[in-house]
């Protein structure tokens with residue numbers, strides 16, 4: 088039995104001026120998987136994420152999330168689909184004028200129309216789910232460490248109980264121990280909440296420790312997609328340098344040690 092496809096990208100074309108970022112890109116994401124999106128700098132990983140969530144209108148092609156083309160839906164229907172996914176942007180993007188708990192509560196007040204007291208109580212649950220201590224909610228984002236900000240941003244992405252979680256470079260800027268802790272949190276949350284996770288990353292350790300499948304962006308399309316060991320065998324110079332260079336070998340070794 089094949090798993091349900093929750094994201095379907097077909098013949099995607101994205102251009103900025105004379106620069107073609109994507110040309111006939113196809114990708115399917117299955118319910119419940121953690122899929123890692125990798126590729127050299129500027130290959131369009133973030134643009135792909137932004138196109139899937141409806142922030143970039145492609146030149147051609149089609150993107151369906153839960154079977155719906157977001158850009159062709161009327162506002163109300165689109166918002167209903169948007170509530171079914173959460174996004175953690177690269178910067179974390181918390182409002183500095185709000186406490187951490189208020190940041191997490193905001194989508195619940197704005198989209199789910201909860202009153203502030205209920206939303207703040209629920210925000211505490213989401214913060215705990217994301218592994219933050221109780222008192223973190225009362226702090227301002229500027230009082231948190233980089234790792235804690237990522238967790239707070241994750242709590243906000245989980246605010247509306249999403250089915251899909253989009254993560255753009257979630258471990259960038261974290262020390263290796265915090266990054267590994269964040270990776271295992273993602274897997275735990277996927278298992279506990281049945282999430283589908285679309286993960287853009289450069290971090291080989293993250294790929295090996297979290298992803299069911301990996302999609303490589305190269306030459307303006309998805310060059311290879313599949314389990315990491317299969318993809319790592321693709322006959323392509325970038326893939327070989329990335330997966331089988333010194334860092335790739337170290338990550339493979341670490342992943343094997345972890346499984347023993």
Ligand SMILES: Nc1ncnc2c1ncn2[C@@H]1O[C@H](COP(=O)(O)OP(=O)(O)OP(=O)(O)O)[C@@H](O)[C@H]1O
Nearest residue numbers: 103106108126127128129130131132133134135289
């Ligand atoms: N709004 C925009 N206007 C013009 N060009 C853009 C825009 N957004 C992205 N680009 C260009 O599209 C290309 C792909 O960008 P993108 O951020 O998706 O790359 P990436 O693969 O995520 O890179 P990195 O790994 O460095 O984060 C880049 O050359 C970028 O400059």
